[in-house]
Amino acid sequence: MPLVIVAIGVLLLLLLMIRFKLNGFIALILVALAVGVMQGMPVNKVITSIKMGVGGTLGSLALIMGFGAMLGKLLADCGGAQRIATTLIAKFGEKHIQWALVLTGFTVGFALFYEVGFVLLLPLVFSIAASARVPLLYVGVPMAAALSVTHGFLPPHPGPTAIATLFNADMGKTLLYGTLLGIPTVILAGPVYARFLKSIDKPIPEGLYNPKTFTEAEMPGFGVSVWTSLVPVILMALRAVAEMVLPKGHVLLPYAEFFGDPIMATLIAVLIAIFTFGLNRGRSMDEVMGTITDSIKIIAMMLLIIGGGGAFKQVLVDSGVDKYIAGLMHETNVSPIFMAWSIAAVLRIALGSATVAAITAGGIVAPLIATSGASPELMVIAVGSGSVIFSHVNDPGFWLFKEYFNLTIGETLRSWSALETIIAVCGLIGCLLLSTVI
Template identity: 75%
Template sequence: MPLLIVFFGIILLLILVTQLKLNGFLSLIIVSLFVGVLEGMPVMQVISSIKTGVGNTLGELALIIGFGAILGKLLADCGGAQRIATTLITIFGYKYIQWAVVLTGFILGFALFYEVGFVLLLPLVCTIAVSARIPILYVGAPMAAALSVTHGFLPPHPAPTAIAAIFHADMGKTLLYGICIAIPTVILAGPVYAHFLKNIDKPVPPGLYSHKEFAEEEMPGFAISILTALVPVFLMALRAVAEMVLPHNHFLLAYADFLGNPIIATLMAVLIAIFTFGLHRGRTMSEISDTMTVAIKVIAMILLIIGGGGAFKQILVDSHIDHYITNMMHNSHLSPLLMAWLIAALLRIALGSATVAAMTAGGIVAPLILTAGVSPELMVIAIGSGSVIFSHVNDPGFWLFKEYFNLTIGETIRSWSVLETIISVCGLIGCLIFSQLI
């Protein structure tokens, strides 16, 4: 009966989000109330659980995601993103243009949200397609694949960061494992699959060049742009490596733990970016503050949705649903990684939102972490992989890809939806392989 109530709660979530078009945050809070009351929790305890879930989930995440958004906005507004892209294209040349676009998307994907990176890089992709006389999807698909993989697999992006917090997974290890799985995934979903899309040759849509084009002297240097953007990656990776190779009581571990803490790593990147992307480029502190304000506005609703997912997770914990899930797992031979991936994938297909699907799946499968003895870092990536599968008409990203690349719905399914599915399946396979090695 308790699991049946959770099932009806998820059905209600589907109805609210897909049929009634209610905001994801409100939908998650309503479903949390619904499930808590039907599970027999006292009404005041339901309210207390929701407050606890939202507060505990956002306590650390609000800082990490906020700093990450500011870093990405500073990078874009100073021309650093354009510098990274144009330099890599110059290095690779048109013969290997796909690899330049993939590398650009992968690097910028660490600092930029998917939608921001997509819109930022699209004019560049269009320029390449026109000048090289190649189909726009030939370079556009690899760019989208790289951005999507970083969005779904890697901290400090919202969903993987939030799930890592729920699972008490180490951010540095999640990042290292995620990068190892992401590299072959991007290659297969990007340059390899793009070869099968050559016959979808649509004209470049008009009006895609309205974004600001930076002059050569306006942009920061390539080295400073890429190093500043990847500061959080370097610091969190350094912490993970130090924990793996240094003795437990080594004095350097304390420094590595401090610098590699996701909050400190992203904060330091922002402080460096304020100088390299702001003051050093002649911008005033007032202009830099305006950029920060815009960045925070962009992520406000994302944070609320993540908080709503945390509320739902806490209801499942406080109503002791974890006991039923644990018992179910004892009688199941299904891999916890596969189960987590399946739950996230089904929610993604039904709901459309990868973030909502990931957060809901994270709350449902959290009890498996302790009982199954599976790596929490791999569980984060498994859920992230499942949450990006087969984007279709209920996903805003589907329409973003369709309209910008001037495609029909059928062509969008064949390109974007299949590309997302390749990413999802490759991520799962990578997790299963890693689970046998670590």
Template identity: 75%
Template sequence: MPLFIVFLGIILLLILVAKLKLNGFISLILVSLFVGVLEGMPVMQVITSIKTGVGNTLGELALIIGFGAMLGKLLADCGGAQRIATTLINVFGYKYIQWAVVLTGFILGFALFYEVGFVLLLPLVCSIAVAARLPILYVGAPMAASLSVTHGFLPPHPGPTAIAAIFHADMGKTLLYGICIAIPAVILAGPVYAHFLKNINKPVPQGLYNQKKFSDDEMPGFTISILTALIPVFLMGLRAVAEMILPNNHVLLSYADFFGNPIIATLFAVLVAIFTFGVNRGRSMTEISDTITASIKVIAMILLIIAGGGAFKQILVNSHIDHYITNMMHDSHLSPLLMAWLIAALLRIALGSATVAAMTAGGIVAPLIMTTGVSPELMVLSVGSGSLIFSHVNDPGFWLFKEYFNLTIGETLRSWSVLETIISVCGLAGCLMLAQVI
């Protein structure tokens, strides 16, 4: 009966989000109330659980995601993103242009949210397609693949960061494992699959983007741009490596733990970016503050949706549904990684939103980590992979891709939806393979 109530809650979530088009945050809170009451929890305990779930989830994540958004906005507004993209394209040349676009998307994907990176890079993709006389999708699909992978797999992006918090996973290890899985996924979904899309030759869309073109003098240098953008990656990665190779009492471990902490790593990157992308470029502190303020507007609703997912997770915990899920796993031979992926994938197909699917799946499968001893970092990546599968008409990202690349619905299903599915399946395969060696 308890699991049936959870199933009814998911059906209600599907109706609210997909059918009634209700905001994801409001939908998650309503479903949390619905499930809590039906599970027999006192009404005041339901409310307390929701408040606890929201508070515990946002306590650390608000800082990490907030600092990440500030870093990305500072990078974009000073021309640093354009500098990285144009430099890599010039180095690779038109012959290997897909690899330049993939590498650009992957690097910028660490600092920029998917939608921001997509709109930011689209003018460059259009320019390349025209200059090289290539189909726009042949150039643009690898860019979208790399941005999608970083969005779904790698901290400090909201989805994987939030799931890592739910699973108590180490951010640094999640990042390192995620990079290992992301590289083959990007290659297969990007340059490899794009070869099968060359016959979709659509005209470059006109008037769908309005991107400021920075002059060479306005942009910061390539080295300083890329080093500043990747500071969180370096610091969190070094922390994970230090924890793997240094003994527990080593003097350097405390420093690695401090500077590699996701909050400190992203904060340090923002402070450096304020200088390299702001003060050093002749921008006033007022202009820099305006950029930082604007960055928070982008993530406000994302944070609320994550908070709603945290509330739903807490209801599942406080109503002791985790005990039923644990007992169910005792009688199942299914890999917890596969189960987590399947639940996230089904929710993604039904709900559309990758973030809502990931947060809901995270709350459902969290008990499996303690029961099975599976790596929490791989569980983060498994849920993240499942939450990307087969984007279709109920996903805003589907329509973003369709309109900007001037495609029909059928062409978008053949390109974007299949591309996302390749990433999702590659992510699962990577998790299962890593589980055998770590």
């Protein structure tokens, strides 16, 4: 019955948005209310879940998206994004520009949460799409695929790291196996699949990209543009390295964790960008602050819609859908790798959050490792890959991709949901193949 109610909720959401053209945020809140009531939750509990879902989703994401939007707008308005785009196109050539985005996304993805990397790389994607005159998804999908693979497969991301700890998996081996499987997965889900999406050619969302063509003198240097943009990446990478190599209680660890926190790292980047992309380029402080104000206006509705997705997810969690699914799956007699992947996949489809699905599935299948003799490292990747399958309307990431790329729900399912499914299936196949030789 809980799965039927979830299905009804998803169908109701699609009906409200597609048939009645209701705003996504309002539709998500109404569906969250309806699903909670149908699941038998007390009305006041449903309201509490919605508040927690919105607050939990936007608690840190609002700050990260806000600072990321500021950094991106400053980068675009001073010509820095154009400088990076034109340099990359010149180095790789327009024919191979997708590979530039794959390399960038995969490298950045090691240190960044998915949402942070996505927001930070979007101005670059928009600039390249405009400069190279290619469809937005042609370069956007490879970037998103690279970020998603690192998010699902590789420590130090929260999902894989938590599961690796739970499974007593070797972090180095997990990173090695994840990278080996991640490279072909990114290629298939990114540059290869993007070629099937050329018919979806949407304009760059107004306000998120500065269409002005800057002269050579107006643009900052390539080095300044890249390094200012990569400040959050560097700080968070240093934090990840410090957490892996320094013992608990080390005097430097609190400082690494403070400066490498995604919120602090993006704030520092914005403060640096105010100088390098603003004051140092001859702009007044009033002009720079005008750019920052404009950047926040652009993402206001996006934040609400993503928060609505978080509310829907929280209602599903609080109403016990995860426990119901776990009970259905626990007694089946199948390969532990396939079971781990399947539980994570079903939880992901039902709940929306990849991290919640991964950690919940990890707790369910952890006892299987000792009894089955399965590689704990491959089990980590199996759970991680299953947890990213078919992102849809109950996943805040779905709305993030839809709104930033200016897509309809159908187009988002065809692009984002499909590439996530390709990643999940490739991860499963890769784990099964590797398990025959490890």
